[in-house]
Amino acid sequence: xxxxxxxxxxxxxxxxxxxxxxxxxxxxxxxxxxxxxxxxxxxxxxxxxxxxxxxxxxxxxxxxxxxxxxxxxxxxxxxxxxxxxxxxxxxxxxxxxxxxxxxxxxxxxxxxxxxxxxxxxxxx
Numbered sequence: 382x383x384x385x386x387x388x389x390x391x392x393x394x395x396x397x398x399x400x401x402x403x404x405x406x407x408x409x410x411x412x413x414x415x416x417x418x419x420x421x422x423x424x425x426x427x428x429x430x431x432x433x434x435x436x437x438x439x440x441x442x443x444x445x446x447x448x449x450x451x452x453x454x455x456x457x458x459x460x461x462x463x464x465x466x467x468x469x470x471x472x473x474x475x476x477x478x479x480x481x482x483x484x485x486x487x488x489x490x491x492x493x494x495x496x497x498x499x500x501x502x503x504x505x
Contacts, residue, residue: 416442419449 416425424445431437464471 415446416449419446419453424449 416428420428428437428442428445432442
């Protein structure tokens with residue numbers, strides 16, 4: 382969903398919220414943990430100070446989070462488009478992953494059979 386669509390869309394009925402987005406209630410920190418994943422230090426400080434003093438509302442905070450989330454997901458979306466354009470590459474990646482898994486499994490089984498796991502001596 383683009384920011385333009387998100388701003389233009391309005392629900393038919395008011396949605397109950399934990400804090401009133403229109404009155405800017407001080408101390409309303411609903412999603413600060415999400416900002417730690419998707420926002421830089423400057424934006425996190427802006428959210429913490431703005432929310433604790435009611436300088437910004439929930440819509441401002443969530444709008445900034447949405448912008449950062451969209452930017453964070455952009456490389457993933459581009460990679461998805463590349464892979465959709467070349468399905469044979471997806472098959473190649475899956476085959477290589479299967480080969481690697483079989484090789485890794487075989488090595489682990491040999492280590493278990495030889496008793497070299499965790500320093501144990503073979504029981505045979």
